[in-house]
Amino acid sequence: MARVTISDVARRAGVSPTTVSFTFNRPWELSPETVRRVLETSRELGYAPNPHAKALLSSRSGVLGLLVPESITDAFANPFYSCFVQGVGRVCNERELSMMIVSPIDESIGEAITRAPADGFVVVGLGEDHEDIAPLARRGVPFVVVDGTSEYAPSVNVEDERGAYEAAAFILSHGHEDVLLMSFLKPERYRDDPYRDVGQRRMAGYRRAFEEAGAGWEEGHVLDVPCSFEGGRRCMLELWRAGRRPTALICMSDAAALGALLAARELGLRVPEDLEVVGFDDIPAARISHPPLSTVRQPTVEKGAAAANLLVRAIEGEDVAQEHVVLPATLVLRGSTRSKKGAPAKAPGLP
């Protein structure tokens, strides 16, 4: 419907299309008077340069693609993404760019990528060797891997293994009988799972803690839980109904942890006395809950910003292939876990 083109304006203003183009792109090379007239005519006609045409010509759309390996709905049910997006958004604002969320079209990530008019992609949860990601490299489309393994493409990750280890080691130091792990890894289709890499790293950290603590590692103790409040809540409710009585929960996401916490309250459990809970991410809501959630903090906003910055540089032609950022992960203790001694940890701000 954007029918009014550059030549409409040109004709109406009594100049050539080039002049109109110049008015918008290099006004300083035109007489002020001409610029004024063209601008006025443009406004009258409601003209605006067609972004598609510009993009075709310059092969630049000014859009950063944020590729998530699941539906947008599932992704944003996890507050982690709100934080990550804030980081990407910060860079977009600075660089006058836009951001588009790209999620699988009709199950196909590759299809979504080809259709997306983006200048490059921040790829979350997928490694560079994923069958839908690898073609990007071949086609020379800039991309940055986040939370995934990558050797030839730039990447941003956090110390998943160490963070997870610390969380589990802390919990295990309290001498629990029955510790449950809430993972987001679907055991049945382990290999094809997005987030496989992060998941495995965190799992490795947990496992190491278990081994060092001499605690038994049983597959039956790891549960597959969606990364959302509801996911965690439902899982907790169900396992309880099934007769399981864990005394500690180690979760790969705060979303699941907070949901489980809610369920625990609904079940009348005291946290951390009856049940200890530790999460991963440190989303803002982790401080809001009661008791506030102990968790492994990752600098999510910075992570998003780092990825976006790398992508921008790649788009601008810089060779950033060898940049592999690893951000710190740190255990932050709040009220949902007991203190080292076994007594409830002091909940900051609580009388």
Added chain:
Amino acid sequence: MARVTISDVARRAGVSPTTVSFTFNRPWELSPETVRRVLETSRELGYAPNPHAKALLSSRSGVLGLLVPESITDAFANPFYSCFVQGVGRVCNERELSMMIVSPIDESIGEAITRAPADGFVVVGLGEDHEDIAPLARRGVPFVVVDGTSEYAPSVNVEDERGAYEAAAFILSHGHEDVLLMSFLKPERYRDDPYRDVGQRRMAGYRRAFEEAGAGWEEGHVLDVPCSFEGGRRCMLELWRAGRRPTALICMSDAAALGALLAARELGLRVPEDLEVVGFDDIPAARISHPPLSTVRQPTVEKGAAAANLLVRAIEGEDVAQEHVVLPATLVLRGSTRSKKGAPAKAPGLP
């Protein structure tokens, strides 16, 4: 860098560009053998149709624009947006569309709009008569107004006034001395504020409740608070330090309310005994807090989906200009407010 074009493939496969195009767009009109060969060559060469060229030709990019009147960072600091995005995303998934977040470029919304390769916009928090939005109508770009006033463009809103009224009336029925309002309206630049319309409607609801209750309405009782946990928290802390001692807080957003709740805990206040708090939105985190937050529920995900659906229909050429959706807002009472009798409301799930 996506140098490999349709004619490269054509040459390599020994066919004409048209044939390649047909392979991708109307394969049924080609011999299966040809299709196979072209497809194979494409894969070899790493060819993918250029989305910019396609968009230019068809004036369709398959992208829905989500226009927010603030920086992406500020927007996503409010979990409300995560929910809204989920709704928009649901429709995107169904229709094989992508979503792009468009936020002011260099302070200018109009600039951001012109640059965005989107097929239409979901405009949040701005009315159709806003100086940067109005041109869309003139240029025939489809858009849907959300949380803003609109007569000629389709819109999606909720019963802000009624919801706000109910919340305030409920609080006031408890006979408070000092009730504070946390608004997101900047008093100094009232007229230019995005979210002015929603803000004013909610304010009108509060005000009506105050008048009916015979409670004094003083401008000094309405505070301007950013829509984020931190915003609410900081505001509460500051007003306390300034010596104010409200016994009830009525907030225009859950984000601010939950932040204030956190601050109240840090200050050693008992909620709802010492301080009642009610929010607006009913974001998922509202159930997570302690006590769980009483609030005015708006169906945020549905709101996003409704807006996106309207936009899709508009893009497809349907005339939806007269569709003005108004979604219900309902007061949901949880633990952060006292029950009608003046005793603390029973916090569901708490022993």
Added chain:
DNA sequence: CTGTTAGCGCCTTCAT
């Protein structure tokens, strides 16, 4: 300082 010309990569009649 301004106009003319030639594509960017693709899709779609129209021929063959």
Added chain:
DNA sequence: ATGAAGGCGCTAACAG
């Protein structure tokens, strides 16, 4: 079933 030609709207040489 396949090929040739034109144009979507814009910008960047190159004239003038």
